[in-house]
Amino acid sequence: MTLPSSPPALHFEGVSKTYPGQPAPALSDLTLTVARGSRTGIIGRSGAGKSTLVRLISGLETPDAGRLLVQGQDVTRLGRAEQRQRQARTGLVFQHFNLLAQPTVLGNVTLPLELAGQPRAQREQRALELLEQVGLADFARRYPAQLSGGQKQRVGIARALVTGPDLLLADEATSALDPETSAGILDLLTRLQRERDLTLLIVTHQLEVVRAATTHVAVLDRGRLVEQGPTRHLLAQPQHEVTRALLDAHRPEVTLGAGEVLRHVNLDDLGAQTLAALARLGARLVQAEAHPQGVDAWLVVREDAGDLSALRPSAEVWTPAPVSA
Numbered sequence: 001m002t003l004p005s006s007p008p009a010l011h012f013e014g015v016s017k018t019y020p021g022q023p024a025p026a027l028s029d030l031t032l033t034v035a036r037g038s039r040t041g042i043i044g045r046s047g048a049g050k051s052t053l054v055r056l057i058s059g060l061e062t063p064d065a066g067r068l069l070v071q072g073q074d075v076t077r078l079g080r081a082e083q084r085q086r087q088a089r090t091g092l093v094f095q096h097f098n099l100l101a102q103p104t105v106l107g108n109v110t111l112p113l114e115l116a117g118q119p120r121a122q123r124e125q126r127a128l129e130l131l132e133q134v135g136l137a138d139f140a141r142r143y144p145a146q147l148s149g150g151q152k153q154r155v156g157i158a159r160a161l162v163t164g165p166d167l168l169l170a171d172e173a174t175s176a177l178d179p180e181t182s183a184g185i186l187d188l189l190t191r192l193q194r195e196r197d198l199t200l201l202i203v204t205h206q207l208e209v210v211r212a213a214t215t216h217v218a219v220l221d222r223g224r225l226v227e228q229g230p231t232r233h234l235l236a237q238p239q240h241e242v243t244r245a246l247l248d249a250h251r252p253e254v255t256l257g258a259g260e261v262l263r264h265v266n267l268d269d270l271g272a273q274t275l276a277a278l279a280r281l282g283a284r285l286v287q288a289e290a291h292p293q294g295v296d297a298w299l300v301v302r303e304d305a306g307d308l309s310a311l312r313p314s315a316e317v318w319t320p321a322p323v324s325a
């Protein structure tokens with residue numbers, strides 16, 4: 001018996017988009033599939049086309065060419081009513097929160113349900129449940145101006161989820177927050193994605209966001225997809241210069257001695273065995289950052305130090321790329 005396989009959450013098929021009056025396309029023949037239930041990062045430099053991708057998914061723009069399927073539905077062919085239904089099933093979280101100043105926190109979260117015509121008691125109950133889930137049960141009667149940036153973003157997340165979407169788009173959702181607050185928001189998004197079995201699309205220019213919160217990643221550059229894959233694999237073995245440049249931005253400033261090179265490696269951990277292996281290789285650890293994909297480490301080693309793959313038993317995901325000083 002063959003079970004009907006469910007369609008991917010998103011499928012871009014040869015999608016192109018050029019804004020009026022612009023010489024170059026914002027997206028060019030983009031083919032990209034986002035698996036249902038994944039936490040997928042879309043990363044790229046400024047102007048890569050990330051926001052355009054979000055605007056197409058959320059229905060704010062339409063492709064010039066190609067097809068965009070959301071949960072198997074070709075959104076370029078939907079009527080008005082169907083499009084509104086689809087939009088209600090897509091939650092959006094913005095960089096600058098986009099909260100209204102006047103309604104209270106509760107009023108902001110209930111707004112999408114109010115617009116959908118849901119009775120007050122029902123929508124308030126639902127919004128209070130969501131506020132509880134984002135840790136803001138006691139803030140319902142406050143105004144956005146009385147909240148910190150991280151709290152405002154929690155309200156933004158509650159509002160994005162209040163209509164019960166299956167797809168959540170976070171567009172630079174942590175870019176305006178300090179690192180500690182960002183980490184809390186990414187943890188929250190990850191938890192909610194798991195609990196609600198959502199597909200989470202995280203659009204960012206920050207590699208650390210991709211590392212902390214995604215299972216898969218796609219790298220865009222000048223409107224094109226340059227590489228994609230499981231996050232851990234892609235960050236350990238970046239193939240494209242754009243991805244390498246994103247990794248390089250985290251390179252520590254270090255003075256190299258004669259015959260020494262700086263290398264970026266992704267380790268499983270920094271346990272006793274790994275440290276002993278580093279010592280045997282004469283490797284100097286100059287920077288290490290732990291994250292859900294392992295430990296991102298920068299080492300100074302002698303050019304003739306030998307095979308670093310011994311550092312990582314699961315070496316199938318890792319070939320150290322030499323980085324010039």
Ligand SMILES: Nc1ncnc2c1ncn2[C@@H]1O[C@H](COP(=O)(O)OP(=O)(O)OP(=O)(O)O)[C@@H](O)[C@H]1O
Pocket residue numbers: 019020022025026044045046047048049050051052053205
């Ligand atoms: N409304 C618009 N009108 C004209 N051109 C636009 C518009 N929006 C984006 N563009 C152009 O399309 C290209 C892709 O822009 P987009 O905003 O999608 O990139 P991005 O990766 O999100 O960049 P950033 O990280 O800076 O937000 C850029 O060249 C940009 O100048």
